Amino acid sequence: MADSATRTPRRRSGPRLSLEPLRSRDYRLLFVAESVSVFGDAFHAVALPWLVYQVGGGARELGLLVAVYGLCRLATTPLGGILADRVGPWHVMLVSDLGRLVFTAAIAVVAVAGDPDLVLIGALVVGTGLGAGLFQPAAYAITPRLLPADQLAAGNALHSTAGFAAGLVGPGVAGLLVVALSPGVAFGVDALTFAVSAVCLGAIGMHHRRVAPVARPADGAPPPPRSTFWQLLRGSPLLRTVLAVTAAANLTVGGMIRVGLPSLASADLAAGAGGFGGLLAAFTGGSLAGGFFTAGLARLRRRGATAMLSGLVMAAAVALVPFAGYAGAVVALAVAGVASTVTNVLIITVVQQHTAAHLLGRVMSAILFAALGLFPLSGVAAGLVVDAYGSGVLFLATAATLGAAFSVGLSRRALREG
Template identity: 40%
Template sequence: MTRTLISVIKTPLTTGPMAVRGFPWLIAGQFTSSIGDMCFAIALPWLVLSSDGGPVLLGSVLACYGISRAAATPLGGILTDRFGARPIMMAADLARFVLTAALGVVAYTVTPSFPVLAPITLLLGVCSGLFVPASFALLPSLLPGEDLTAGNSMSSVVTRLGSLLGPALGGVLISAVGPGPALFVDAGTFLVSAATLLALNLPPTTANAEEDGEDQAVTFRTVLLQGRFLQIVLVAAVIGNLVYIGASEVALPTLAHRDFGAGGYGTLLAGLSAGLIVGALLARVRVRRLRPAYLLVILVLIMGVSVALVPFAGGLIGATACITVFSVANGWSGITIMTMVQLWSPRHLLARVMSVMLLAMSGTFPISVALTGWGVERFGVTAFFPIAGCAMALAILWATAQPAFRDVEHGDRYKGTRETVA
């Protein structure tokens, strides 16, 4: 694996996606935007808590953001398919620039309260919900199919790196000058992201669809009802994320609090983040003579075994090793399945398909954390990890038992039948 990873890192930057006009600008914008997002994730809580707002106000404000983001995600898919990814992303970025700057003004002028913060964070959530499905639909319109996996890999890597640097930048800014300047910096990142979108040279979507021989009369409802491949992926994604979110957000910190302390928890999270970056890099490797479904079986079984062993791996070092292995496989498998769905989806419905995928992944958050909290309380945190590992394994084995999933090759497209492969 080490030799393969080194070869991926040494891949010339003038080949593949980097040779496509506009792609370097796109990932530069994603990197900047991800730094700003994570800076915001620290600045907003500090703004609320430093003004004696308390955890109730913080929770209420964040709930406004989360609910509006989830509600706006399907709308983002519809608008993107109608007007194109770039206009929606630029509009969302410009709106977030104004709204985040408004939060910066609030930090200097008034005492933060729910009537002041709720409308702003609610609109920020709407903008984020519009932006995300558009961002997943943009790459397939910019890159040729053979470069899409590598493009998704590079996009994921820069986003993860930005997510690592963002909290550090936010912490330094807040410690030095307070949350207001951090919010203004975050606002600036949205302007940078919007500017990079202007540099893209996108081919007309309708022309691409005609070249691919797509039936423009196919509706989203038809794809949902007849796209057996998509149905299987959605079910597996719901099961997998019910387990993953609960494990990372509830079970892992509970285990760390019991056995490793705050420093140990930070070490576990570092392994989680590092593993996702390595997995994203490895996703660029094309495993020949192996169908994508079988590659996913291997990766998800690795995830299941490694997460099941976390409490039994012999302390912090062993647990971190298990979490890191799990995260590598998770990052690799996530990009593999996302690229398969992007290539499979009809071009004129891509954003709506991606919005459903995103809801299947992130929409399980409240259910997952609630169920995991109950399960950990009822059965103990040690028992949760083997249960989670078994659930992951069963989900991928069930999916692979379905011909519509098992027989799909990389690049197969929706053709309007229940089998949905070319």
Template identity: 30%
Template sequence: MEERASGAPRPRGGWRFGLRALSSRNYRLFFVGQSVSLIGTWLTRVATAWLVYRLTGSALLLGVIGFCGQIPTFLLGPLAGVLVDRWNRHRVLVVTQVLAMLQSLVLAVLALSGHIAVWHVGALMVFQGLINAFDMPARQSFVVEMVEDRADLPNAIALNSSIFNGARLLGPSVAGALIAVLGEGGCFLIDAFSYLAVIASLLAMRITPRTRTQGPQHVLTELKEGFQHAFHFPPIRTLLGLIAVVSLMGMPLTTLMPVMASQVLHGGPNTLGFLMAASGLGALTGALFLASRRSVRGLGGVIFTTTLLFGAGLLAFSASRHLALSMVTMVLCGFGMMVTTASSNTVLQTIVEERMRGRVMSFYAMAFMGTAPFGSLLAGVLATHLGAPRTLAIGGAMCLLGAAWFRMKLPGLRAHVRPIYQRLGIIPEVATGMDIAAERTGPRES
């Protein structure tokens, strides 16, 4: 969170600086597998939202379905983090991807057979939420095991975001046409097969077993330790709080997108696809911006600016009644949301202790995805009584307030983070002559 970016890029065996994490074989495999799988994931997201709205015509039920898919992450997140710190993260990811593939396959069979009902979608979304409760902290924590040089970790996180949002750009842009031609069930089936790519990439990796620095304690003891580490250290606590606000108040954007596309912009599934693709374009631009950065320093100011941008974009989208203008505001929203969350993730991954990584990443998952079900439910309720545009305007205003709160905290956060950056060698003039590799275990609680 320092104020200035620093350092010239290091040679990385011919890899351009913005792609330097791809010099690691395991990460390269993951990157390719995820690039394929995530396109299918976005097809399913668009198709699920459209299916529910087509079956019910209810903004409230859109919120309820979103709640079903995300509440397990909130309830099980802390426990999942403890277990991820204990288990082999590579094996956890293989299992979660196989289960997610089966979930999409069941959705496809029900939809293609014509027997699907809203309660089927809700039950399968709960199952997917259970998978995500373990998949998200395992995935976030596993990134550090895939890159050979810890200095490449910020770039790997940015590239993760770039493939996620590249798929977010491509997936929704074709989802509308695929829904029209193949129906929602066809999208679900494509998604099921797309998981084979990431499963194959995980199985092809060569992973060095991770060694724990201390033996496992009672689950509740480790859970308490994780809470203390996360919420007694101001930078972690503040970043998690900001992500929770942005996710809670920004989730109405995703939940109410079908309503805005249909009732406000008077379009169909293609309009929904255009809006989501515009958001994906902004997010991909943000990911490429982060991948081009040379240091984690300066991200505090970036987080403040992009949170402001996201809130302003939400307000503008709520007021727009023209597709072209709405797409422009969605680009702003996508950029702001992506850079805010990915920058926060990068800072958290940089300053956390390795033995606590799974637990802190589970709290990140709770803040990012775990609060989302409440945002989805709130969006459905408010939209039913106030309308979708006013609901989105409220969310945008709350994000602006969250940005102002974070800006007030920023000077104190920089004071806490600066000694950690010194130990890690991120501030080179202070770390000269230091054995950086020995110090890259993160901060100790005080």
């Protein structure tokens, strides 16, 4: 046995932030493209209400435009996955960026040039929504091509971190620009971000732009027939479980954030608009911290089980929010945000690593559709629950739904051992 003085010191096994994926030139380009694009989305979200009000519209018209944008994004999400598999995710992302560049620049031009018609603004918003739905499934599908398997979780976590950071900083910068100049100028900045994103995508290496290659047997025989998405769905307990858990979890979370949290801040905590902003910032800041934390879990083996356990932590934190007072609610929401990002990043990584390359776009679009498709129902249901029983019951119902969904996921071997 070796003497204690000559033993090799053990490496610390705790999670540490991994920036290893950023050493890859093509991943860096994708990282910048997505980060700049998300930053620009904040300008769209802030500038659109002020533009609608500027041209004489009101809350009804704004609500209609927001709903149309969301429905268009949802409608093209499956198409984005199909096209990513058939023509390659790089082409889909580039077309999406260029299309949104054109439509957003057009909004900026008509806003600055004069008194635009709301119908024209709505038509251009439709174009941006359609492009947004195409982009994200392709982005998830191309990431595994740019990174080795042991860096994939860190890469996904860095994407998430950049997105939440842009979500924290972007609205404030956009608001200052709208106040100081005009909504049209803010839309111009948004268009510029799509141009920057397209330039970054254009610089990605040619070998990453092609459709997923067909694996050929070593003996030169014809390649076996590729499985279809529906064959994969029927034969993969992992995918079925992930889709079910994703849909169940998102059935209540969207309504809790958009409807329950404002009600809790104003009616139960008497914190007003400023207090609501603090609660929302706590969840978003926690989500940002969760991205940094997950980027340090590169050597984690049982990602599926960890994701489900993290989801159960989120459920427990959500249940505490309405009973902990304002300071306690801030802490609980921050914990929920961390757990939410850990769960999302790890689940995405597990699915990416267990899906054939030629189906990855469609699988990612199916997961995104499961996450986004129930959002309108979530908002309506949350409003009904809050009106009838109060925001506290909504938070408890959300916690119960999350707890049930992630408990089912943890009980499924295919996901637990992923």
